[in-house]
Amino acid sequence: MPNVDxxxxxxxxxxxxxxxxxxxCDSGGAGKMLVAExxxxxxxxIETRKTAKIRAGQVVMFGDVRITVKA
Incomplete structure (x- = not known):
C-alpha cells in the first residue's frame, strides 16, 4: 500500500x-466523480461529499493509496 504525506x-x-x-486524478472534476462513485x-x-474539507490529522484512502494529511 503506497503511503503519501x-x-x-x-x-x-x-x-x-x-x-x-x-x-x-487529472482534475478536481475527476476527483468529484471518484468521490461520487x-x-x-x-x-x-466512505466519503460522499465531493468537496468535504480535509484537515490535518485525517487519512484519505483511494484504492490502495493512503494519504496522510499533515499541518
Missing amino acids: FTLNGEYVEVNQLLKLVGL GLVKVDRK
Missing part, C-alpha cells in the same frame, strides 16, 4: 482537490 498550506483542502494535488474513504468511512 500531504502538507496543508491552509486550514483545509477539499477532498476532490486533494486527489488532484497528489496525482491520483464511493471510491474514496476518509478516516475509514
